[in-house]
Amino acid sequence: RKEVEQDPGPFNVPEGATVAFNCTYSNSASQSFFWYRQDCRKEPKLLMSVYSSGNEDGRFTAQLNRASQYISLLIRDSKLSDSATYLCVVNSMRDMRFGAGTRLTVKP
Amino acid sequence: EAGVAQSPRYKIIEKRQSVAFWCNPISGHATLYWYQQILGQGPKLLIQFQNNGVVDDSQLPKDRFSAERLKGVDSTLKIQPAKLEDSAVYLCASRLQNTEAFFGQGTRLTVV
Numbered sequence A: 001r002k003e004v005e006q007d008p009g010p011f012n013v014p015e016g017a018t019v020a021f022n023c024t025y026s027n028s029a030s031q032s033f034f035w036y037r038q039d040c041r042k043e044p045k046l047l048m049s050v051y052s053s054g055n056e057d058g059r060f061t062a063q064l065n066r067a068s069q070y071i072s073l074l075i076r077d078s079k080l081s082d083s084a085t086y087l088c089v090v091n092s093m094r095d096m097r098f099g100a101g102t103r104l105t106v107k108p
Numbered sequence B: 001e002a003g004v005a006q007s008p009r010y011k012i013i014e015k016r017q018s019v020a021f022w023c024n025p026i027s028g029h030a031t032l033y034w035y036q037q038i039l040g041q042g043p044k045l046l047i048q049f050q051n052n053g054v055v056d057d058s059q060l061p062k063d064r065f066s067a068e069r070l071k072g073v074d075s076t077l078k079i080q081p082a083k084l085e086d087s088a089v090y091l092c093a094s095r096l097q098n099t100e101a102f103f104g105q106g107t108r109l110t111v112v
Helices: none
Strands: A004-006 A011-014 A019-025 A032-038 A045-050 A055-057 A060-065 A070-075 A084-091 A096-098 A102-107 B005-007 B010-013 B019-024 B031-037 B044-050 B053-056 B065-068 B075-079 B088-095 B107-111
Touching: A004 A084, A011 A019, A019 A084, A019 A102, A032 A060, A032 A070, A045 A055, A045 A060, A045 A070, A070 A084, A096 B044, B005 B088, B010 B019, B019 B088, B019 B107, B031 B075, B044 B065, B044 B075, B075 B088
Parallel strands: A011 A102, B010 B107
Antiparallel strands: A004 A019, A019 A070, A032 A045, A032 A084, A055 A060, A060 A070, A084 A096, A084 A102, B005 B019, B019 B075, B031 B044, B031 B088, B044 B053, B065 B075, B088 B107
């Protein structure tokens, strides 16, 4: 089993749609969680941290379920500029592991 | 604030040649990572340093890959000899403990 698993997609959605990405992790000792965004041929950049209580940043909402070892990202009112690959990242004291990424394409 | 610096940006070598990549992390970041990202895949951790010590190198192909961070600041990653399947982007990242990681722009390696 992979340490961090994501649905690779691709997700192709129209502008204005709501889309959700899921991520599961295997290390129960994981301590912190993030969603990164990676544009084509660019380095990953932090989109948002994920907190146990859930957190929202504009159109983006992240959720963490430690019992199920599950993280989610919800994007509302999708924009063309949201087209990218979204990477789930799981930190432990020992290392930082990435999922394979979920590719999103938002179409007009 | 200066970000993570990597060089070179691009490198093309023939198989069986050697290559080295350099990374200068954000000042004060004790943790440094090297990742390999093959096209269409997520970044795969190669090695993690805490200051000048190795924390995790379990996925580093040690028969051909080596990395060092002698003074606990900048780091080099070497491949010797290179294989075709080493073609990838090599990303360096740094962070303070348990905070977000910042990435350099990466080195795109093509082995022909």
